[in-house]
Amino acid sequence: MKKIDVGGQAVIEGVMMRGTKGIATAVRTSEGKIEVDFLNQVPITKxxxxxxxxxxxxxxVFLDSLILGIKSLNFSASFFEDTEPSKFEVWFEKKFGDKSNDILIYISLFISFMFAMVLFVLLPTFIASLFRGIAQSSVILNVIxxxxxxxxxxxxxxxxxxxxDIKRLYQYHGAEHKTIFCYECGDDLTVDNVRKFSRFHPRCGTNFIFLIxxxxIAVFSFTSFGSVGERLIIRLVLLPVITGITYELIKWLGRNEGNLSRIVASPGLQLQKLTTKEPxxxxxxxxxxxxxxxxxxxxxxxxVLKEATEIFKKVEIDTxxxxAQIxxxxxxxxxxxYVITNKEELVSIEKEEEFLKYVKERELKKPISYITENVEFMGIDFxxxxxxxxxxxxxxxxxEEVLDNIAEDSEIEVCDLCTGSGAIGLSLASFRKNIHVDCIDxxxxPEEVTKENIRRxxxxxxxxxxxxxxxxxxxxxxxxxxxxxxxxxYIKEDIIETLMDDVKNYEPHVALSGGEDGLFFYRKIVEESIKILDQRGILAFEIGYDQGDEVKEIMEAAGFKDVKIKKDLAGLDRVVVGGL
Known part of the structure; x- marks a missing residue:
């Protein structure tokens, strides 16, 4: 196992880590984003x-960790404060200015320290003094x-x-341990890798407290069992000695994996069953x-390209x-x-997080164009x-078929019906500079998207x-x-569920379903277009590969002439066009 000095602490909806480059506190906000506070700060002992x-x-180190822990908690808490600052907070900040936050941190530290002294020192000392009539030995009383x-x-x-809230804090505590274990073992820091490791770590603060x-017991056994006040003073005076010994022991546990270290670490590891949960x-x-x-x-x-590509291949994405490149x-x-020719360039952690968000969306078969909000059509970005x-x-x-029916300098009126993104109508307007186009939906x-494309x-x-x-x-x-x-x-209603996940789960049903036989809109549009097309007007449809003859018959029955079926590059029926 690779031995390192990374340490951490769970905070409100997040984790603080102390590493070789500094101190980072990452918090998951209520919007689902990960916000990070980074301090380029070295340990006080360095x-x-x-x-x-x-x-x-x-x-x-113990004092430094307490101060750092409170700062990290303050940072994480700042994302979940819904109330306005109190009058006291406003006065305090006005009174002390830029130093107000540091002063509050030390006040918080003092209050926390006093609470710990009362609960874990004064109270046990007082209760133990009640056993004086039963046990006279100072050693026995100190053990009690x-x-x-x-x-x-x-x-x-x-x-x-x-x-x-504490249960979630314990989950983040477990996530901290598992991540550090994964890193110590030299594995890549991925969710799948981290999940495999134990949430119990010998260098945990829980171990530190329990070993203290x-x-x-050993240190206090050499002291007398006087009055409550005397014992409290002795314990405060000896606190640096006890924390110093415990710290060295914790460091030793982190460096060794022998039987003795396992025995010493065992109680603290068992205690972590209370203070950590599976994240x-x-x-x-x-x-x-x-x-x-x-x-x-x-x-x-x-x-990052290689990792994303492997994720996509696992879910059978052909592209x-x-x-991944897009x-x-x-x-x-x-x-x-650029991404193809600069593969050695490092990606910032923020950008990698953003990239992974897109990767997760694509992994669920969300169409790439919806993720990028862009698609190229007729050489134009929409x-x-x-x-x-x-x-x-x-x-x-x-x-292309419609463009063949419009002269370069023609000033005609064109309707793009069921426009969607406006791609058809806007492409026509881009290639024929004098026509006027109405995009209808x-x-x-579609109104929002088409208007944005018109603007762009x-x-x-x-x-x-x-x-x-x-x-x-x-x-x-x-x-x-x-x-x-x-x-x-133009898709038959009962066919939609057989389409690819990219289509049936994401693209609008209203833009796919053509009714029971897939021809509902062709009939309706043909019926209405006769009333609105000018003399010698043209009606052009895209069709499904098996609908050419049927759409042609609908148009001819309504009076359209010279109705033709055009094939696509695969040799399948794709367009039906006719005129009055």
Missing amino acids: KYSILNIPFIRGFF EAIIRIVVLLAYMIGVGQLE MFIS DDGQIEVAIRSLREAEGIRKSIGT AVLD LLAKTLNKDKL YVKEGVLIPRGDTEILV IEQI LNLQDRVNFIKSNLLEKPLEIQKKYNIIVSNPP
């Missing part, structure tokens, strides 16, 4: 070498006092462990983030390599070529999001969005179009 003398340094102290400690741990109890994956992620920040661990572009390029705000159908390459056949999200492509003067149930509104104002183009919902 800052002042005179304090690093064995059996003396332990007391100063130590036993009482242990009972009080156990009762306190069991009692507070019943609180829900036993060492105090969930999200809590492990927080602990990993904290340790990596504290140790300054960063991964290269090549490493695993490409998807998502990392989005994360780094670079192009795909904004998309959940709630609109993602434009496919096959639909470019429809656009009935849903709220700077086509506000020639493209308009109309919210309408098919051609209802244009018919009301007796609008006339030269061309109506549409990629309507």
Whole structure:
């Protein structure tokens, strides 16, 4: 096992880790984000070498840890404060200014210390004095006092462990231990790897507290059992000695794995069954983030790409390599070529966390275009999001067919019906600079997305969005179009559940379902388009591979002439187009 000096502490919804680069406190906020506070601070015993003398340094490390722990708790608590500052807090900050937080930390430390003294020193000392009539020996009375102290400690741990917030704190405590164990063993810090390790660690603070109890028996046995006040003073005076001895013992336990070290560590490890709980994956992620920040661990572009690709392959995503590259390029705000050619470049921990969020979404088969909110269509970048159908390459056949029917300098009126993201209509407007296009849809999200794409492509003067149930509104104002183009919902209702997870679980059902036979919208659009198309107007549809003849028959029955079926690059029926 690789021996290191990383240590940690659970805080409110998070973990603090102390490593070679500094101190990092990572907290999971109520919004689900991981926030990190990093302090470039070295231990007090390294800052002042005179304090690093064995059996003396332990007391100063103990005090330093208490102060650091309170600072970390304050940072974590700051994310869960819902109330306005009290009048006292406002006055205190005004009175002491920038020093107010440090002063409050030392006040908190003093109160915590006094509480611990009363509960674990004064109370056991007082109770033990009641046994004076039974046992006269100072050694026996000191042992009785130590036993009482242990009972009080156990009762306190069991009692507070019943609180829900403390249970979660104990889970983060377990996550801290498991993460440190994983790191000590030299394994990669992943959730799966960390989960395999024990939540019981010999260098834990729980061990430290429990060992103090036993060492105090040995030390106090050499003292007299006088009055309560005398004993309290003696225990305070000897506290640095006891903490110093305990600290050296804890360090020894961390370096050794022999039978003796196991025996010494065993009671403290058993006690950790009370103070640690098995963490969930999200809590492990927080602990990993904290340790990596504290140790300054960063991964290269090549490493994070490889890890993401392996995740995608496990869930049988055919485009695993490409998807990983696209998502990392989005994360780094670079192009795909950059991540391919700069694989040795290190990724910041913040960016890696952002990347992993995208990876998890893709692992659940969320379409890559919804994650990146971008799709290329006809060589143009379009904004998309959940709630609109993602434009496919096959639909470019429809656009190209319509473009063949529009002269370069033509000034005609075009309707993109069931527009979704507006990709068809906006592509037509981009390639024919004088046409006017109405993009029509009935849903709220297509309206939002299409308007954003109109803005991004700077086509506000020639493209308009109309919210309408098919051609209802244009018919009301007796609008006339030269061309109506549409990629309507055309999947048979009972077929939708057989589609790929990417489609059926994420893309809008309303943009997929064409009714029982898949032809509902073709019939309706054909019926309405006759009333709104100009003379010699053109109607063009995208269709399913097996719908060509049926859609052609619907159009011809309504009076359309020269109806043709166009095939895609795979040789399948893809477009039906006809004119009046």
